Amino acid sequence: MNKSEPVEADIQASKVCFRTIFDQTSQFIGLIKPDGTVVEVNQTVLKFAGLTSAEAIGRFFWEVRWWTISPQTQRQLREAIALAATGEFVRYEVDILGAADNIITIDFSIKPIKNESGQVTLLISEGRDISEANAELKQRVAKKNEALQKSERRWETLAKISPVGIYRTDLSGNYLYVNERWCEISGITSENALLKGWRCTIPPEDLERIDSELQQTSQDALPFECEFRFIHADGKVSWVLSQAVAETKDDGKIVGYVGTVTDISDRKQSELALQQRASELTSLTTILAQTTALLQKQNQELDQFAYVASHDLKAPLRAIASLSEWIEEDLADQLPEENRHQMHLLRGRVQRMEGLINGLLEYSRIGRVQTESYEVNVGELIKEVIDLLAPPLTFNIEVAEGMPTFRTKRLPLQQVFSNLIGNAIKYHPRMDGHVKIYVEERSSYYEFAVADDGAGIAPEYHEKIFAIFQTLQSRDQKESTGIGLAIVKKIVETQGGTITLKSQINAGSTFCFTWQK
Numbered sequence: 001m002n003k004s005e006p007v008e009a010d011i012q013a014s015k016v017c018f019r020t021i022f023d024q025t026s027q028f029i030g031l032i033k034p035d036g037t038v039v040e041v042n043q044t045v046l047k048f049a050g051l052t053s054a055e056a057i058g059r060f061f062w063e064v065r066w067w068t069i070s071p072q073t074q075r076q077l078r079e080a081i082a083l084a085a086t087g088e089f090v091r092y093e094v095d096i097l098g099a100a101d102n103i104i105t106i107d108f109s110i111k112p113i114k115n116e117s118g119q120v121t122l123l124i125s126e127g128r129d130i131s132e133a134n135a136e137l138k139q140r141v142a143k144k145n146e147a148l149q150k151s152e153r154r155w156e157t158l159a160k161i162s163p164v165g166i167y168r169t170d171l172s173g174n175y176l177y178v179n180e181r182w183c184e185i186s187g188i189t190s191e192n193a194l195l196k197g198w199r200c201t202i203p204p205e206d207l208e209r210i211d212s213e214l215q216q217t218s219q220d221a222l223p224f225e226c227e228f229r230f231i232h233a234d235g236k237v238s239w240v241l242s243q244a245v246a247e248t249k250d251d252g253k254i255v256g257y258v259g260t261v262t263d264i265s266d267r268k269q270s271e272l273a274l275q276q277r278a279s280e281l282t283s284l285t286t287i288l289a290q291t292t293a294l295l296q297k298q299n300q301e302l303d304q305f306a307y308v309a310s311h312d313l314k315a316p317l318r319a320i321a322s323l324s325e326w327i328e329e330d331l332a333d334q335l336p337e338e339n340r341h342q343m344h345l346l347r348g349r350v351q352r353m354e355g356l357i358n359g360l361l362e363y364s365r366i367g368r369v370q371t372e373s374y375e376v377n378v379g380e381l382i383k384e385v386i387d388l389l390a391p392p393l394t395f396n397i398e399v400a401e402g403m404p405t406f407r408t409k410r411l412p413l414q415q416v417f418s419n420l421i422g423n424a425i426k427y428h429p430r431m432d433g434h435v436k437i438y439v440e441e442r443s444s445y446y447e448f449a450v451a452d453d454g455a456g457i458a459p460e461y462h463e464k465i466f467a468i469f470q471t472l473q474s475r476d477q478k479e480s481t482g483i484g485l486a487i488v489k490k491i492v493e494t495q496g497g498t499i500t501l502k503s504q505i506n507a508g509s510t511f512c513f514t515w516q517k
Contacts, residue, residue, distance in 0.1 A: 028127035034085035036060045050099030069097040084110040104131045165261035187232030201230050239268035321350045371409045379403035385417045394431045400438035412491045419484045424452040451510040457503040
């Protein structure tokens with residue numbers, strides 16, 4: 001015998017057993033795909049509807065006969081299947097149609113079945129005939145209501161099955177009765193709650209509100225309503241809404257109150273959370289306003305300082321330059337060539353100092369002075385920069401095609417190109433140098449590059465050159481403030497971009513910077 005044959009026999013026996021149970025159970029059972037297509041139904045429901053399996057399997061569940069009692073019933077079923085397909089268990093009572101137009105009421109439910117990854121792959125529907133049970137229940141409820149009017153004991157029985165907490169008090173606020181649900185919500189037993197015991201689990205500040213409300217309602221015979229907290233022994237807090245009405249005798253005299261407590265913890269926690277958030281938000285808004293005002297004041301003070309410093313520093317510098325020129329003119333032929341050279345050096349230092357002051361002022365204003373955004377044609381902007389720089393005729397500056405046109409702040413972008421192209425010209429070792437400017441478009445920004453074929457910069461200086469006041473050559477060899485590239489870096493980063501250098505000695509330099517679209 002093949003080893004797999006006993007296994008297959010067992011599987012077949014299990015299938016037969018399952019089918020027997022499936023078909024002989026008294027409940028109406030069906031297997032449904034998440035889209036509502038019937039996979040299988042048992043004989044119980046087929047017999048009730050007078051159908052064959054072929055008339056049900058493969059159809060949408062709501063199209064099968066027993067659901068065609070009304071369009072509302074079919075619509076309700078479609079909504080229930082859609083909800084169950086999301087993983088929710090659905091249950092409700094509904095009337096269905098059987099053979100010979102027989103109508104019954106069933107307790108109907110749909111349970112989702114999920115695979116290992118949590119995806120709903122199958123729905124199991126189940127229906128139980130409760131027509132007779134409902135009729136019996138209605139009779140029992142009617143008798144119970146009649147009996148409850150005559151018996152306090154039966155009133156307590158009804159209270160036990162209530163979904164809300166129920167209590168009774170006398171006119172002095174002594175609790176005479178609490179149901180089980182009240183005990184669950186409050187966290188204390190019914191024995192401990194009687195008389196004034198119920199007060200032990202309520203915070204003092206809440207008791208003050210309750211007592212004040214009770215005094216007002218008892219005087220005017222008004223309904224009582226109040227929100228307060230129960231503090232459980234384990235520290236759990238339950239927020240409740242308590243509502244009560246006066247209990248009277250036949251002669252209309254008030255003897256106490258009958259009331260309910262409803263757990264509103266979830267709603268209250270949401271309200272408190274919103275209040276707290278409104279209070280982090282208010283504080284942050286205040287701090288932000290204060291910080292903004294402080295920054296504005298500091299900016300104004302910085303602008304004032306920059307103006308005064310510029311005026312007070314530049315004036316004596318210009319005086320020094322003028323004095324050196326006057327001395328040189330007065331001495332004329334009497335001034336030795338060496339002293340004349342020193343006078344030129346002096347005026348050079350004055351110009352350098354003035355350049356430093358201007359550079360510092362420009363550096364300090366970056367990011368603080370707001371400029372308008374315009375539609376900028378980058379190709380035209382670069383052409384204007386080159387014209388202003390006026391490079392030697394032997395110098396070749398190539399601007400690649402495809403320069404973009406987009407809305408941005410024109411002046412900062414112009415400053416960046418002016419510094420980078422100007423440096424490429426100024427520090428080039430030859431008069432026939434070549435500079436190329438090109439761009440690559442990215443998803444949210446443009447990456448521009450200014451490349452030259454100059455002397456290059458050693459890798460160990462790639463970061464140093466962006467620091468303020470840093471130069472790679474002696475200022476006596478090449479006049480420089482050491483601020484230009486620092487300004488470029490600050491402008492680019494203020495606009496949300498980055499700047500990098502690719503260079504090697506004797507291999508030229510390429511400055512790449514990004515600019516947000």
